[in-house]
Amino acid sequence: MPHKQTKAVRIQTERTNEMEHSTPLFLTSSFCFDNTEEMRAAFADESDDNIYSRFSNPGVQEFIDKMCALEDAEAGYATASGMSAVFGSFMALMKQGDHLLGCNAIFGSTHTVISKYLPRFGIEFSYVPADATEKDWEAAIRPNTKMIYLETPTNPGLDVLDLEMIGRVAKKHNIIFNVDNCFATPMAQQPIAYGADLVVHSATKWLDGQGRVLGGVVVGKKELIKEIYLFCRSTGPALSPFNAWVLSKSLETLDVRMERHASNALFISEALEKHEKISSLRYPFLQSHPQYAIAKKQMQNGGGVVCFELKGGLDAGRKFLNSLEMLSLTANLGDTRSIASHPASTTHAKLSEAERQAVNITPGLIRISVGLEHKEDILNDILQALEKC
Numbered sequence: 001m002p003h004k005q006t007k008a009v010r011i012q013t014e015r016t017n018e019m020e021h022s023t024p025l026f027l028t029s030s031f032c033f034d035n036t037e038e039m040r041a042a043f044a045d046e047s048d049d050n051i052y053s054r055f056s057n058p059g060v061q062e063f064i065d066k067m068c069a070l071e072d073a074e075a076g077y078a079t080a081s082g083m084s085a086v087f088g089s090f091m092a093l094m095k096q097g098d099h100l101l102g103c104n105a106i107f108g109s110t111h112t113v114i115s116k117y118l119p120r121f122g123i124e125f126s127y128v129p130a131d132a133t134e135k136d137w138e139a140a141i142r143p144n145t146k147m148i149y150l151e152t153p154t155n156p157g158l159d160v161l162d163l164e165m166i167g168r169v170a171k172k173h174n175i176i177f178n179v180d181n182c183f184a185t186p187m188a189q190q191p192i193a194y195g196a197d198l199v200v201h202s203a204t205k206w207l208d209g210q211g212r213v214l215g216g217v218v219v220g221k222k223e224l225i226k227e228i229y230l231f232c233r234s235t236g237p238a239l240s241p242f243n244a245w246v247l248s249k250s251l252e253t254l255d256v257r258m259e260r261h262a263s264n265a266l267f268i269s270e271a272l273e274k275h276e277k278i279s280s281l282r283y284p285f286l287q288s289h290p291q292y293a294i295a296k297k298q299m300q301n302g303g304g305v306v307c308f309e310l311k312g313g314l315d316a317g318r319k320f321l322n323s324l325e326m327l328s329l330t331a332n333l334g335d336t337r338s339i340a341s342h343p344a345s346t347t348h349a350k351l352s353e354a355e356r357q358a359v360n361i362t363p364g365l366i367r368i369s370v371g372l373e374h375k376e377d378i379l380n381d382i383l384q385a386l387e388k389c
């Protein structure tokens with residue numbers, strides 16, 4: 001069996017008569033049939049011929065096949081964005097009266113979907129904190145708990161949750177275990193090995209890795225993906241064939257990119273950890289990280305995100321961002337270009353002060369998505385900005 005790195009490079013749509021080397025772009029809304037019988041069979045699900053690009057497309061399928069290989073999953077469906085993957089995985093599998101159990105340290109828009117929109121459809125939710133023990137997770141389970149949903153490492157606080165422990169709890173109670181693996185990527189962490197039934201991704205981040213396109217994907221157990229596929233093919237959040245073409249090429253370089261992102265991030269973390277303007281710094285592969293042992297157990301590298309707290313709080317945070325000369329101020333993460341952000345005033349501004357505090361988003365918290373520039377240039381820009389705040 002080839003390694004996952006090889007599969008990410010070599011999985012490809014069947015070569016056409018033109019004998020192309022790189023996969024062509026199948027920019028077509030629909031597909032032709034030779035006769036009514038073939039068309040009937042496709043619509044009756046008796047063949048897997050492509051019908052319409054809201055249902056399937058060869059380039060989109062190539063991206064899905066690579067993601068299934070990387071995550072060691074049976075099947076998948078690709079979506080227009082990470083949020084449509086998250087939303088599709090909720091709506092296809094839960095109904096009125098069900099309960100979703102999550103961790104409160106969660107991506108801002110996911111929190112909005114869970115806390116504002118799911119209840120409108122009669123789906124209850126509750127959260128446990130990132131440092132919840134096995135007992136805490138057990139105690140939070142209700143008779144109607146249908147899904148456990150979490151991210152690890154979390155955004156932006158970089159808490160690491162124990163996938164093995166939570167996977168065990170989910171299995172014991174026969175609950176769907178759904179993991180957002182956006183921050184780690186399958187090159188660092190494969191949640192299915194710890195019992196996840198579903199893995200969702202924002203492909204917009206590290207999978208693209210170059211800040212170009214939006215995309216999402218959900219992979220996992222065949223019978224669950226079938227439901228998600230049927231929900232999505234009717235409701236319409238399909239991934240664009242163009243974005244799929246970009247994303248599939250991106251996966252060919254994912255392993256080498258993530259290796260460098262992670263080594264740059266570790267270098268920056270070690271250099272800044274004791275800086276006089278910083279009160280605390282978090283990176284999963286630093287020994288000082290509160291869940292270092294869990295990170296080492298379930299991750300092959302610490303990922304590309306570092307966060308730290310400035311002693312000067314909100315004011316220092318603003319000054320720091322305004323003093324950066326190279327790092328970009330932008331909402332994205334997981335780019336070749338290093339990015340600095342201030343969650344309290346941007347991505348997590350919709351949370352109340354108390355909710356932010358509960359997930360450790362303090363006023364002076366800075367999140368750095370470490371890029372592929374030379375590590376010393378990234379560090380030097382951060383250092384000169386720290387001088388000014």
Ligand SMILES: *Cc1c(COP(=O)(O)O)cnc(C)c1O
Nearest residue numbers: 081082083107155182202204215
């Ligand atoms: C960005 C992000 C999402 C949402 O993805 P989009 O592609 O922006 O819709 C979901 N989860 C995490 C952890 C993210 O960082």
